[in-house]
Amino acid sequence: MKYAVLGDIHANLEALEAVLADAERRGAEQYVSTGDIVGYNANPAECMDRLREIGAPAVQGNHDHYASDTESPDFFNPIARKAILWTRHQLDAGHRQRLAALPMTLRIADFTIVHSSLFEPEKWGYIFDTGDAAASLLLQQTPLCFFGHTHSPAAFRMKEGRVEFMPYETLRLEAGWKYLINPGSVGQPRDRNPLAAYALYDDRQRTVSLHRVEYDMAATQAKILKSGLPEADAVRLSFGH
Secondary structure (H helix, E strand, O other): OEEEEEOOOOOOHHHHHHHHHHHHHOOOOEEEEOOOOOOOOOOHHHHHHHHHHOOOOEOOOHHHHHHOOOOOOOOOOHHHHHHHHHHHHHOOHHHHHHHHHOOOEEEEOOEEEEOOOOOOHHHOOOOOOHHHHHHHHOOOOOOEEEOOOOOOOEEEEEEOOEEEEOOOOEEEOOOOOEEEEEOOOOOOOOOOOOOEEEEEEEOOOOEEEEEEEOOOHHHHHHHHHHHOOOHHHHHHHOOOO
């Protein structure tokens, strides 16, 4: 089975459609989301509906959580907070209920997905380095786990207590190691590359490959500006940060 792993879509419909088309061309048979379907960009409901159309399981991200609830997002930075409050008003009760019902972690076949970390996922901790990764890998019950939240592609692996960081384009999974992999962000990359990012996991070949995709960024930016979302959300897309 070939799985397309979609991280941090963040309501960017143009990027999502481009990624889905690319993944289909590459033979993807199933789609999964590591959360933060909504936030920052202007098409939260449409992105949720699109994932539902293709039957993509998803876990809850921090933007999904706060957009679905009335809990105060005051600890977010001002740009993220404004986007969350705006998103709440774009979603109907059904969309908010669907976001609220998303699990924090989910096992699919031989791998797990989580938005932040398997270590206290409800606290939305970031995995940036081997120390962060170790806390999650120690709790990982499957050979492979995909996570999101940082918006940057990265791979970590652990064997006999040793954790390694691995930049990757194509990674072959070796027996005896546990892997923790970030597919990057579909809708708001932050690794200085503005192209939409996603990963393909081939469970027959035991490989994970990273893919970057061009999309109609100008259309996404125009929607952001027209909607009244912060201008910074449009500008940052051009620079991938």
